[in-house]
Amino acid sequence: MKLISSAKLLTGILLIAVCICEEYASGLTNETFFDHSLFNRFLGRFVVAGRVNYAGAKIESSDLNTYLLKIASEPKSKVFSMKEPEQIAFYINAYNAITIKTILDHYPIHGSLLNFLYPQNSIRQIKNAWSEKHTVHGEPLSLDDIEHNILRKKYREPRIHLALVCAAMSCPPIRNEAYRGELLDKQLNDQATKFLNSPYGTRYDAASKTLYISSIFKWYGDDFVGAYKNSLDLKGYPPKETAVLNFIYRFLKEPIQKAIISSKVKVKYLKYDWTLNQIPLPAN
Structure with missing residues (x-):
């Protein structure tokens, strides 16, 4: 039986080590990051001073629709493998994106005179706005599910209430950028500052x-x-x-x-x- 030379053995070990490191690094990147660039671009185009250009977004909503497809198809296990700030950013963005899509699907909103307690153009005029199911990481979730059963229940981060935007004037202002895990703390504090020093805060x-x-x-x-x-x-x-x-x-x-x-x-x-x-x- 021939013995493998020390040089060949060392070379083989190094190649295996390099492959393992590359595979680990690739897996780590996938586990800790979700690409919010489409939603970021959409918000940059259609949000001004905390308000949404729904009329313009109704005409050109391809970025939003594609982003929601990405949210829908992302494996739940992959989301839960992300670092906690990334997870929170994922769900905040999902909530805000679904809310905007809900408005666009009914825009312009023509309320019922029977629902006189709320403005005629309010999200409150849309039936089942918070209970309708949408696909998020492969499972049906409503806006209420995302807010109450995931964000409030799983994470002890009350500042989410300054980031979730329910499409009303008294909601916190919607940012013209998507939330990102590495910026989340700064973004939430900025939201608190802007909202609490406004007449609605x-x-x-x-x-x-x-x-x-x-x-x-x-x-x-x-x-x-x-x-x-x-x-x-x-x-x-x-x-x-x-x-x-x-x-x-x-x-x-x-x-x-x-x-x-x-x-x-x-x-x-x-x-x-x-x-x-x-x-x-x-x-x-």
Whole structure:
């Protein structure tokens, strides 16, 4: 029996090692990244100052449609193998993309006079907008499923409420870029800053010492309890309001910050405006 020379043996070992490393690196890249470039391009074209050009997007929605096909066909196991920020970005983008597609499928929206509680052009006029099933990583999921059964249940990241956009004026502004795992923390903080310093996020009445905040915090304020401790040492508030005030404080401008820490403010919630978050249409 011939013995393999040391040089040949070493060469063989090195080749095997190189192949293993290349395969591992390729697998790692696939596991930790989802390409959101199509949605990024779509948002860059049709979002201006937090509003959507639905009329323009209705005419040219190929990027959005192709992106939703990618979302639909991505294996669930691959999504769950991504790093957590990548997973959160995937679901936020899926939610926002599906919401826009829901609007486009019914645009222009002509509401029913029977549904007089909401504006005629509101997503609230679309039947089953939040319960209709869409394909996401190979399984049927509704907008409610994505928000409540995945994002809120699986991840302890209450800032998602500043990123999920339900196509209404009182929603946080939609970004003109897609969320990305490596930028997620920065993007969520930027969303909080923009939204909380807008008329839809907070409003302070100095005369009555009343802080009006978005109804989002009324509905989902409990998600912030535990995630944001009482570092301001606020007293006399229920746990939900204590957590919310500690969260929003870091993003607000100085006058409102001073009001929060200098005296007990009354907390009330802003009325939610369900008018469609579209770019204003030109007058006829």
